Amino acid sequence: MDALKKRNIDKGDGTCVLCGDQDESVEHLFTACGVASTIWSVVSLWCKIPHILAFSVKDLLEAHEVGSLKGRKKDLIQGIVRIGCWCIWKARNEVKFNNKEVKIEGIVRELKSLGFFWYNARSRGNEVSWSEWRKFVNM
Numbered sequence: 053m054d055a056l057k058k059r060n061i062d063k064g065d066g067t068c069v070l071c072g073d074q075d076e077s078v079e080h081l082f083t084a085c086g087v088a089s090t091i092w093s094v095v096s097l098w099c100k101i102p103h104i105l106a107f108s109v110k111d112l113l114e115a116h117e118v119g120s121l122k123g124r125k126k127d128l129i130q131g132i133v134r135i136g137c138w139c140i141w142k143a144r145n146e147v148k149f150n151n152k153e154v155k156i157e158g159i160v161r162e163l164k165s166l167g168f169f170w171y172n173a174r175s176r177g178n179e180v181s182w183s184e185w186r187k188f189v190n191m
């Protein structure tokens with residue numbers, strides 16, 4: 053909404069539809085928004101990594117570079133963050149255009165599901181079960 057306003061395209065209320073607290077910008081939607089920050093907290097706990105602290109989209113896209121992540125897990129965190137952004141964007145569009153309700157559990161569920169298929173599609177011979185994926189073990 054912020055990007056549209058900068059281009060003089062008036063699409064009405066520019067408030068973030070996920071939280072209703074702030075103007076919607078790329079930075080807000082993916083980092084500062086209460087919905088996004090809750091999702092990153094859940095992802096951090098699920099993936100057993102230090103809390104993902106992002107003040108910008110750049111920070112978010114570099115979250116896998118922070119700390120001692122290496123090799124496969126580093127790639128995995130990078131992919132999960134990107135999938136998380138996609139899921140937040142999809143949820144935002146569902147609220148904005150289809151009047152759906154924001155459900156953090158639903159966003160997290162979709163992130164885990166998409167991540168599971170993505171991970172196993174890339175892990176020829178090293179696939180994990182859904183149970184392992186949900187507990188984030190053996191990866």
Ligand SMILES: [Zn+2]
Pocket residue numbers: 068069070071072073074080081084085086087
């Ligand atoms: Zn928001």
